[in-house]
Amino acid sequence: MADKQQELPKDAFEPLSDGSHLDNEKIAAPSLTFLRDSWRRLKKNKAAMISLIILILLxxxxxGSALIPSMNNVSTNPNLNNxxxxxxxxxxxxxxxxxxQGGQRINAYxxxxxxxYFWFGSDYLGRDLLARTLYGTRISLIIAVVATFxxxxxxxxxxxxSGWKGxxxxxxxxxxxxxxLSIPNLVVMILLLLILKPGIPAxxxxxxxxxxxxxxxxxxxQTLELKNQEFVLAARSLGESSIKISFKHLLPNLTSVIIINTMFTIPSAIFFEAFLSFIGIGVPAPAASLGTLISNGQKSFQFLPYQMWVPAVVLSVLMIAFNILGDGLRDAFDPKSRE
Structure with a gap:
């Protein structure tokens, strides 16, 4: 006698929905570009973000002070000196x-x-140190932008x-x-002074x-390393020109190196300009730079220390902020460098 065919009850199975339940097991995250991922890592570095905010404010x-008439008024007034x-x-x-003075604190005003009211005091010619410090900071930042260019x-x-041609x-x-590299920068500067007048162009x-x-x-x-990579060899085999490969393939992969090195070049340029102005072969009078203000202030530092402290603090903040931001960018663009 043949076995009877067994039938399953109707409620043994339930119809599936439209498949939305499968999303519960899906592992997904928003896609990030290289720059977005670097910015995400940079935001986690509090010191670098504080430095970035300080630099933006400076x-x-x-x-912005160049648009304020009172901040551009650096005329001399001997009655308001020191x-x-x-x-x-x-x-x-x-x-x-x-x-x-004489062991007693007196009102100089x-x-x-x-x-x-001179927020940063006045110099030996009665000029506002706040206005001159802002002007000197502007000169230093202009020099930094030119070096970056x-x-x-x-x-x-x-x-x-050089790397591509080999x-x-x-x-x-x-x-x-x-x-x-064998010629010191100071020698180059002195030779230029024989041809050009001392100042910002020199x-x-x-x-x-x-x-x-x-x-x-x-x-x-970096170019020597990248030009032998598979994606560059593929582009060359497809007949792309060297210029197109440079802009389309090399530059995007060199972004981190370029940005990091630029951030370390800026403080070096600022310090070089301040050093030249400090020794008297930089920005000539009556113009001012941070180096000029520090040079003038150190002559009377024993009696009027604020004349040197103010530009020295601004220069130090600039240098430290750029270096900390540069370290943060290096860690953000190249996380392996932290290991």
Whole structure:
């Protein structure tokens, strides 16, 4: 007798839905580009973000002050010379217009200076140190921007060409760099002063002469590594030109190196300009830079320390902020460097 066919009850199975339940087991995250992923890592670095905010504020204040007439008024007034800092509403020694003379603290804002307020004090010619410090900061940042421009043009182009061509071309280009590195920047500056007048153009040319060399060497080293990668070889086999490969394949992969090195070039350029101005071969009077203000302030540092402390603190903040931000960018763009 044949076995009877067994039938399953109707409620043994339930119809499936439209498949939305499968999303519960899906592992997914929003897609991030290289720059977005680097920015995400940079935001986790509190020191780098604080430095970035400080630099943005310095840029805004320094260049925004050029639009304020009172901040551009640096005319001399011998009746208001060597006055200490005085800020309205603050009665703290060092910020209330008092100074120590003969062992006693006296109010320096008397007579013609009674109705004046110099937040950073005044110099030996009665000029507002706040206005001159903002002007000097603006000069230093302009020098930094110019150094960045030459880094991104001459340095990147030179490095890519040297690394891409290789062979004899690379050898000759690297020997030129070695010859230029053997000449100190100070010697270049002194030689330029024999041809040009001391000032910003001479400093810019001196920086343009050598500032791009480190960038060129780093870009060349990365180009030598990248040009043998599979994606570059594939592009060459498809007949793409060298220029197209440089812009489409090499530059995007060199972004991290370029940005990181640029952030370390800027403080070097600022310090170089301040050093030249400090020794008297930089920005000439009556113009001011941070180096000039520090040089003038150190002459009377024993009696009027604020005249040197103010520009020195601003210069130090600039240098430290750029270096900390550079370290943060290096960790963000190249996480392996932290290991």
């Amino acid at each position: 840029f805004v204040v320094a260049f 006055l200490p800092p005085r800020i309205p509403g603050i009665d703290i020694p060092g910020f209330n217009g008092t100074l120590v 008397t007579g013609a200076a009674a109705n004046h 030459f880094d991104l043009t001459i340095g990147v182009a030179y490095g890519i060409i 062979g004899k071309v690379d050898t000759v280009m690297q020997r030129i760099i070695e010859i230029m 400093i810019i040319i001196a920086i343009a002469f050598t500032s791009w060399i480190n960038m060129a060497r780093l870009v060349r080293a």
